[in-house]
Amino acid sequence: MALHIQTLLVVAVFIFCLMGLLTFHAWCRETRERPLAYLCGMMLLAAVGVVLVSARGMGIDPLPVVLGNMILLLSAALNWTAMRVFNGRQASVPGILAGAGTWFLLCLTPVFYHSLELRVSLYSLMTATYGVLTALEFWxxxxQLEVAYLPALTLTLLHTAFYCVRSVVDQALPLDQALTGDGEGVPFFSFMLFESMLYVIGIAYVTLAMVKERVELKFKAAALCDALTGIGNRRAFMLGAERALLDCQQRQVPVALLLCDLDHFKRLNDNFGHQTGDLALIAFSQVLAQKLRAKDVFARIGGEEFACLLADTDQASALSVAEGIRNGFAQLTMLEPGLLSVSIGVVTSEEAGYELPRLLSQADQALYGAKGQGRNRVQAVPRRVAEAQSGRVR
Incomplete structure (x- = not known):
C-alpha cells in the first residue's frame, strides 16, 4: 500500500503540536518540574522544523535547509536537556546551541550546502549524538534515580540507533520526489516519519510517568519525615522498626531499642523561647545521626521524644551507644553546660522479645526510671523485671 507522504507530514506536525501542548498543560499544573517545559519546547520546535523543512523546492531553499534543520537540531538538544534536568543537572546553554550553531557554520560552506547526501548523514549523526548524551544522563x-527510567532509556537508545543507521543507509531522497512517491527511498522516508511520531508520543508518556512517580515519592517521603528535624517521624519509625525486627528475628540476632527524652524541655522553652527549644531538637537529631549506624532506625516520635532501633546489638553495646548519645548531647555548646541533657531508656530483644509494642513499653519504663533517678542518665530494663512482665517468671 502506497503511503501519502504529504498526509504523513501533516499528521506528524499535528502530533508534535498536540503532544507539545499537552506537555505544556502538564507543566503549567506543576511548574517546578522543569523537564516538562523543555520537553514541551522540544515537541513544538519539532513541529516548526518539519513545516520549514517541508518547504524545500519552493524557491526558498535557505529557509528549510538552514533554518529548518537548525530548529530540528534545537529540538533534539531540548530533548537531551529535558532528561538532563530531570536527572538533577543544570541545562547547558552551549550544549543546546552546539548542534544548531555547527549546522549554520557548515551551511556557509558551498560543498556542504549543495550536498544532500552529506547534509542527511551529518544531520543524522548530530541527532544521534544528542541521543547518546541523553542515554548517558540516565546511565x-x-x-540515584528511584523512578522507572528504563522505558525512557530504551526509547532513547532505539531512537539513537535509528539515526545511526540512517546516516549510513538513507539514500538522501529529495523532498519533491518523496511528495510524489517517486524514488527508492520513499519507504524509508515514510518509516522515518512514523519513527519520529512514535518517539515523541512514547517519550512524552514515559517522561510524564517518571515525573508523576517522582512527585509521589516526594509526597511519601514528606509523610514519613519530621518537618522540624528532617529525620523520620513516628510513622516512619514504626514501619522501619517492624521491618528491622522481622529481619533480626529471622536471623536470630539481638536488637536493642533506645527511648530518649530531652530533660526539662518545657523549662528550656519557657526560659529561652521556643526557637531555642527547636534548635535543641534539631541538635539532638544531629547527634543521633552522628552516633548511629546507617542501618539503625531512628526518629522523632513525639514532642521531645526520640526512638532508636539498633539491629545486631546486645545490651552491653546498646548501653555504650546510649552513653555516647547522652555525652554527645550534653557536650554541645549551644547553651551553658548542664542545660542540655537527655534521659535514655534501653531494652533489648533478650529481655522483651521481638514485638515492637512490648519493646516500646519496657523502654518507656526504663526511661521513667532514668527520670526518677535524677535525669541525664541511661537506664536499662532489669532482666528480672522484663521477664516478670513477659510472663516468663511467675
Missing amino acids: RNRR
Missing part, C-alpha cells in the same frame, strides 16, 4: 544517574 550516569542510574543509582
Whole structure:
C-alpha cells in the first residue's frame, strides 16, 4: 500500500503540536518540574522544523535547509536537556546551541550546502549524538534515580540507533520526489516519519510517568519525615522498626531499642523561647545521626521524644551507644553546660522479645526510671523485671 507522504507530514506536525501542548498543560499544573517545559519546547520546535523543512523546492531553499534543520537540531538538544534536568543537572546553554550553531557554520560552506547526501548523514549523526548524551544522563544517574527510567532509556537508545543507521543507509531522497512517491527511498522516508511520531508520543508518556512517580515519592517521603528535624517521624519509625525486627528475628540476632527524652524541655522553652527549644531538637537529631549506624532506625516520635532501633546489638553495646548519645548531647555548646541533657531508656530483644509494642513499653519504663533517678542518665530494663512482665517468671 502506497503511503501519502504529504498526509504523513501533516499528521506528524499535528502530533508534535498536540503532544507539545499537552506537555505544556502538564507543566503549567506543576511548574517546578522543569523537564516538562523543555520537553514541551522540544515537541513544538519539532513541529516548526518539519513545516520549514517541508518547504524545500519552493524557491526558498535557505529557509528549510538552514533554518529548518537548525530548529530540528534545537529540538533534539531540548530533548537531551529535558532528561538532563530531570536527572538533577543544570541545562547547558552551549550544549543546546552546539548542534544548531555547527549546522549554520557548515551551511556557509558551498560543498556542504549543495550536498544532500552529506547534509542527511551529518544531520543524522548530530541527532544521534544528542541521543547518546541523553542515554548517558540516565546511565550516569542510574543509582540515584528511584523512578522507572528504563522505558525512557530504551526509547532513547532505539531512537539513537535509528539515526545511526540512517546516516549510513538513507539514500538522501529529495523532498519533491518523496511528495510524489517517486524514488527508492520513499519507504524509508515514510518509516522515518512514523519513527519520529512514535518517539515523541512514547517519550512524552514515559517522561510524564517518571515525573508523576517522582512527585509521589516526594509526597511519601514528606509523610514519613519530621518537618522540624528532617529525620523520620513516628510513622516512619514504626514501619522501619517492624521491618528491622522481622529481619533480626529471622536471623536470630539481638536488637536493642533506645527511648530518649530531652530533660526539662518545657523549662528550656519557657526560659529561652521556643526557637531555642527547636534548635535543641534539631541538635539532638544531629547527634543521633552522628552516633548511629546507617542501618539503625531512628526518629522523632513525639514532642521531645526520640526512638532508636539498633539491629545486631546486645545490651552491653546498646548501653555504650546510649552513653555516647547522652555525652554527645550534653557536650554541645549551644547553651551553658548542664542545660542540655537527655534521659535514655534501653531494652533489648533478650529481655522483651521481638514485638515492637512490648519493646516500646519496657523502654518507656526504663526511661521513667532514668527520670526518677535524677535525669541525664541511661537506664536499662532489669532482666528480672522484663521477664516478670513477659510472663516468663511467675
